[in-house]
Amino acid sequence: MRVLVTGGAGFIGSQVAKLLEVEGDKVVVVDDFSHGNYKNLSGLRGEVICHDIRDNSILKKLPRFDAVIHEAAVTDTTLTDNSLMVSVNFNGFNNVLEYCLSKKIRLVYASSAGVYGSGSSVMKESQEPTPHNTYAYSKLLCDLKAAKFMKQSAKPIVGLRYFNVYGPGEYHKGASASMIYQLYQQMLQNKQPRIFKYGEQKRDFIYVKDVARLTVAALKAKRSAIINVGTGQARSFNDIVTILNRVLEKDLDAAYFDNPYASVYQNFTQADTALLKSTLKSQAHYSLEEGIQDYVKKHLAGRTF
Ligand SMILES: NC(=O)c1ccc[n+]([C@@H]2O[C@H](COP(=O)([O-])OP(=O)(O)OC[C@H]3O[C@@H](n4cnc5c(N)ncnc54)[C@H](O)[C@@H]3O)[C@@H](O)[C@H]2O)c1
Structure with a gap:
């Protein structure tokens, strides 16, 4: 498969991009390098394009992909520039969503457990979201928009609500x-x-090696869904x-x-992992002890x- 990975110079995106290559896929990374680091791309053979995902002209120019994994985002949850946060996280997502819908290709995108806000119980995808900051709100906007288009999309759209990710490349x-x-x-x-x-x-801490594997697995999901990606602990x-x-x-x-x-x-935070297991037929393998x-x-x- 030819896969576009946005945010591929970042922590999770770079692990995903490299895993795809190991599995034999052709990867193109689009990242504006506002936050990612070239060191994360060491060993990657695919093309790397420095571009802001808020500008969709790049998507029109590139040869057709089979799927997009969208990781690009402003990820500093304490950032006070709300306009930047929403324009990158939501407008950037919209560009990618529109591209995937028009080309009839798969989309896997990064959402966040931040959408759940504070709670004291296991978090289920079906519960009412209560984002506590603009970052979490921007991710919720993506989930709401994705959900709207899931029925009419020719190919599955999978949103992944990552919990607290740790590991190499951060x-x-x-x-x-x-x-x-x-x-x-x-x-x-x-x-x-x-x-x-x-x-x-x-918190539900999940190792990035599990996150990369589950993200790549989401490319094979049989149906659209928004799924928790946590360990359940x-x-x-x-x-x-x-x-x-x-x-x-x-x-x-x-x-x-x-x-x-x-x-x-x-x-x-603690993920309910039932939907993860049933949709992706997989789960996290590393305990916190093993991951650290x-x-x-x-x-x-x-x-x-
Ligand atoms: N790390 C976590 O614990 C965690 C938890 C929940 C959700 N997420 C989500 O996972 C995704 C990846 O997060 P990460 O931890 O790897 O963060 P990261 O900051 O390392 O990666 C984000 C990448 O996006 C790029 N980027 C930012 N703005 C861009 C733009 N306008 N155009 C193109 N590229 C742009 C950055 O340069 C960076 O390389 C994000 O969408 C994030 O919101 C991460």
Whole structure:
């Protein structure tokens, strides 16, 4: 297959693009490099095009694709430029959606568990979304628009509500990189890991290798759907510190501090994975312990970034 990967220089997009090539697909990456990093593309053989997805002229010029995986987005959830957030995340998505509908090709796109906002129970795709910030709202707009066109689309449209993704290729994200990456950096330098009081917030952390595999699997979905992509397990920030201490052979206590985003913070996320399992016939394979072990030992150890 010939697959267009938008946001392919980013954390998840680059893993997806490289996995597609391993599986024998031809990949073209479109990314404006506003946030991604060329280092993520090391080893990729396919064409890389630097272009802003808000401008759809590029889609008209390129030879036909069999499918699009749309990962491009402004991903810093704390960004206050609402106009930029919505124009990239929603208008960019609209361009890709219109392209896929007109060409009658498959679309897999990145949504987010952010659409659920705060809750204290397992999150189901059917529940009422309550986004807490513009980022989450922009993703909800994409889901609503996609849902509208699912019936009339010739090929499946699959939205993936990623939960908290961690793993190799996220270093360029700075403060938006995962908790696992942030705490690893601190603990490596023998600093106390800094987490919000009192570390019992729980998130569904999923390893990027699982996310890339499930995203590629979504290209074979038999029907349109919006699907949670999580492990189905909610794990605490304190758990991450415990696991990193074990993997790094350290014994550092957490330093707790007040959460500056308390009013809009997701203190609990956990994916209901029933739809993931039934639609993609697959699920996450890595537990948090296995994912962190793999990430630290195979990818972070010895790196200076
Ligand atoms: N990482 C997570 O935990 C997570 C969770 C939920 C959803 N998501 C979604 O997954 C997708 C990938 O996220 P990521 O973590 O890899 O983020 P990332 O920031 O590493 O990747 C996003 C990529 O999109 C590119 N981009 C931004 N604006 C663009 C534009 N106008 N035109 C073309 N390219 C543009 C960036 O340069 C970057 O390479 C995003 O849609 C994000 O919202 C990520």
